[in-house]
Amino acid sequence: MTTSLPPRAGRRCHNALNPLHSTLYFSPDLDVEFKGLGFDDPSAMRLAARSAALGAVGPGTVAATFYNYNHELLARHLPSVWETAAPAAVLDARLRAADATLRRLLGEETVASAEMAEAAELALRATEACTRHARPLYAANADLPVPEEPHLRYWHAATLLREHRGDGHLAALLSLGLDPLEALVSHTATGRGMAPRWVLGSRGWRRADWDAAVERLRDRGLIDAEGELTDAGTALRAELEECTDRLDTAPYEHLGAVGVERLTELGRGFLFAAAAAGAFPDDLTGKA
Template sequence: MTTTLPPKAGRHCQGVLNPIHSTLYFSPDLDREFGALGFTDANAMRLAARSAPLGAVGPGPVAATFYNYNPELLARHLPAVWETASPAAVLDARLRTADATLRRLLGEETIASPELAEAAGLALEAAAACTPHARPLYAANADLPVPEEPHLAYWHAATLLREHRGDGHLAALLAAGLDPVEALVSHTATGKGMAPRWVLGTRGWGRSDWEAARERLRGRGILDADGELTESGARLRAELEETTDRLDTAPYEHLGAAGVARLTELGRGLLITAAGAGAFPADLLGKG
């Protein structure tokens, strides 16, 4: 597809929307809402929250759609989580969590603002051009009703756009020949991924898995002896993002250059507000 957008415009737009969805996974409101359902394990809560749109699935579909989680972690919690609460109950709790989280992070004045309503409308318009084929997580979320309140509609649209891009990114990872841990290690090496302790704690891999993946990447010339990306490795990660951009062009082409620029502007402001209110741990990103 020939793009009429400025270079990386869709990527930059999605980059300020994606974290709004992710505030859910670091929110104390998630622990409260899911604790009320009977969940006691943090990983079980987060796995249930993201996979609930797929239905009462087992570890196989989640391993396929999440890509970089340890199958042993998934098998420990799935399908057992659905004995604690049904997918429908989890989805209701997820939306309550998003409501409480965004109200706390953004404040009631922003929640009621015309700018947030405008951002929600633009994000939903972009998401209207997403397509379901070969995009299971996007498609599952697209089957859910759009919430009426603007801040929840914005969160829902951010979720759709996040999962649409993410589903395409998995195809790029497969084409690049990166297995789940290699994908995590090489992303962290860019300085833009989660720090190793967060990756290991949430994805279920051990330090030995991490080091083995680093050795494989060194053998391929992707990492150097110090674990930094080589020139070849940096080029590979850049190509991955470019491929993902190409597979994720439709929503932003549909919205148009002016709409993408405005949504990016509004989304950046909302993200700055949320981050400033403590949406994410200070040590979440980085190589250390």
């Protein structure tokens, strides 16, 4: 596929926008809003928050669309979470939590800035080229109304671009033969993925499951005896990201090189400010 963009420009833009969406899942504001709905389990809150756009789904749908969660964890909470609050109420609470989170992390001046409004419109313009077919999480979120306030428009657009890329990423994982936990283990081995304790705590896997996935990757020659990626493992992860890039080219091509560069610049500024304000745990990433 020919492209007018610099190499990996779309990926760099995604990497600036996606983490700001993800601040929600580490936010005390999400806990406040969801406890107000009657939730008391953090896993149930976060599963509901991300899956509510799909409707009152069960564990099978979420296992398919989230990919790397243990089905046992999902079945523990789904579909029973919808007895606590209907998806529409969850989506309203999610947006209120996103509003509070962005205001707390970025400050009122940034939230109301011309730069935020510009970033929102650039990100929304990129989403005009996203496609619904074979992209269930993107398609579900794309059916939601676009918020009016610029910072929430930006968060909504970042959500759409995140899920559009994520849906394509799952197709790439399947194509390259990485099962849910192998995908997580190999990502952690790059040094950029979640640390094992965060994976095990949030995805519902046991240490024995993790160790078994490590052994499968060793048998394939992708991880060495010290748990580091081999040359073959590094090459596979690179192929995975390049395949994901190809499946996610359209929104960034639509925005154009100048727009992508500007959106990346703005997104990085917001992300650095959020990180400096304590948006993410210090031990979230790493191999230990």
